[in-house]
Amino acid sequence: MSKRILIVGGGLAGTITANGLCRQLGGALGKGEVSITMLGNTDQHMYQPGLLYIPFGAMRETELFRDQRKVLDRRVNFLLDPATNIDVDGNKVECQSGKSISYDYLVIATGSRIVPEEIPGMAEGAHWFYDLDGARKMRNALAEFDGGKIVVNVNAPHKCPVAPLEISFMLHHHLAKRGLADKTEITYTYPIGRLHALEPVAHWTSAEFDKFGIKSETFFNAKSVDPAAKTIESEEGSTLPYDLLVTIPPHRGAEVIEASDLGAGGWVPTDRYSLNREGSTNVFVVGDTTNIPISKAGSTAHYEADTLVDNLASLVLEGRTARPYDGKVFCFVETGMDTGTYVWFNYETPPNPGPPSKMIHWSKLAYNRLYWLSARGLL
Numbered sequence: 001m002s003k004r005i006l007i008v009g010g011g012l013a014g015t016i017t018a019n020g021l022c023r024q025l026g027g028a029l030g031k032g033e034v035s036i037t038m039l040g041n042t043d044q045h046m047y048q049p050g051l052l053y054i055p056f057g058a059m060r061e062t063e064l065f066r067d068q069r070k071v072l073d074r075r076v077n078f079l080l081d082p083a084t085n086i087d088v089d090g091n092k093v094e095c096q097s098g099k100s101i102s103y104d105y106l107v108i109a110t111g112s113r114i115v116p117e118e119i120p121g122m123a124e125g126a127h128w129f130y131d132l133d134g135a136r137k138m139r140n141a142l143a144e145f146d147g148g149k150i151v152v153n154v155n156a157p158h159k160c161p162v163a164p165l166e167i168s169f170m171l172h173h174h175l176a177k178r179g180l181a182d183k184t185e186i187t188y189t190y191p192i193g194r195l196h197a198l199e200p201v202a203h204w205t206s207a208e209f210d211k212f213g214i215k216s217e218t219f220f221n222a223k224s225v226d227p228a229a230k231t232i233e234s235e236e237g238s239t240l241p242y243d244l245l246v247t248i249p250p251h252r253g254a255e256v257i258e259a260s261d262l263g264a265g266g267w268v269p270t271d272r273y274s275l276n277r278e279g280s281t282n283v284f285v286v287g288d289t290t291n292i293p294i295s296k297a298g299s300t301a302h303y304e305a306d307t308l309v310d311n312l313a314s315l316v317l318e319g320r321t322a323r324p325y326d327g328k329v330f331c332f333v334e335t336g337m338d339t340g341t342y343v344w345f346n347y348e349t350p351p352n353p354g355p356p357s358k359m360i361h362w363s364k365l366a367y368n369r370l371y372w373l374s375a376r377g378l379l
């Protein structure tokens, strides 16, 4: 009987997994021995890292989107029908249309979502760039900004752990170019006792922030925002005034994960090496939605998906898995409007950011375009 692979979520991890499986299982797909179905809740694929550039007008909105069908291998049966319940005991997924889809292997790739509404006043008083609407509003606010106090407030958990650093550096350089550096004070807040979850990145950030006069406050867990008074208050009792508040809102996993009781906060308990959902041999989890204590990043999602493709193809064809995920992550980091650096690390090797250069910034810009090849599995 044909083996049915079902992928829930057509973002970065789901798409790379689907396209990779088509490449590796081409023969079996051709003979009808395997089928690959994807459930999505949008027909547009968004390149989320591009959102970073929208507030500065440095990327056009149209560059962020492609038709999901065109990004996917034509052998993937893509259904625009959001999953409403994932039944891992019954090996089936219920959809918004009322359909129930059974599977032999399930890949959960439903990502994460921002929940600014969880902090009183944040949705009304803060700006963010973690979705398109937010990035557009931030672009307008920045265009009107003519100096004053900017607070960059980071909440956990959140995806792309380097984006808050990037936005701080980019704000500084963008405003300096507009002649507003002397009239602007940027304060970055972070919930734990250093500037970044990864210790070497925290040390590096501290030195880089000093170069540009970016201030910081650690142990700052946002409690509430007062949009009328233009202040943000922390659980620790600190109150910061702002003229422009840029927040990285807290995140949760997809609603369907919580509705299906698959993990607190929408994060699915996942084996960090095999990427199996804990307790299931035929359910795998990739991308932001795992509970693995590692950066929630496109790069993580990509390397996890590559590993899963090898393992799932081996399972289907040979009844064995191929290799463990080693925790590899590689992220470019913008350190201004025209310089950048990068970090890479895995479960064994800590990150070690190097000196910024224009060349690394250009490499990041190049990758922003090459992403579409990467998602199709051509890079």
Ligand SMILES: Cc1cc2nc3c(=O)[nH]c(=O)nc-3n(C[C@H](O)[C@H](O)[C@H](O)COP(=O)(O)OP(=O)(O)OC[C@H]3O[C@@H](n4cnc5c(N)ncnc54)[C@H](O)[C@@H]3O)c2cc1C
Pocket: 008, 009, 010, 011, 012, 013, 014, 039, 040, 041, 042, 047, 048, 049, 050, 051, 052, 081, 082, 083, 084, 109, 110, 111, 112, 129, 130, 131, 159, 160, 163, 254, 255, 256, 286, 287, 288, 289, 296, 297, 298, 299, 300, 301, 330, 331, 332
């Ligand atoms: C501003 C910004 C900058 C970033 N910069 C970087 C960067 O420089 N480098 C980097 O590595 N990462 C970066 N990221 C993070 C990266 O984009 C994410 O980590 C990555 O997209 C995660 O992939 P994913 O497949 O897990 O989730 P997503 O790409 O979010 O995909 C999840 C998909 O699941 C779908 N879905 C959800 N619920 C359902 C349902 N019930 N039924 C069907 N489908 C569903 C969603 O619609 C979505 O299409 C950035 C993110 C942002 C917002």
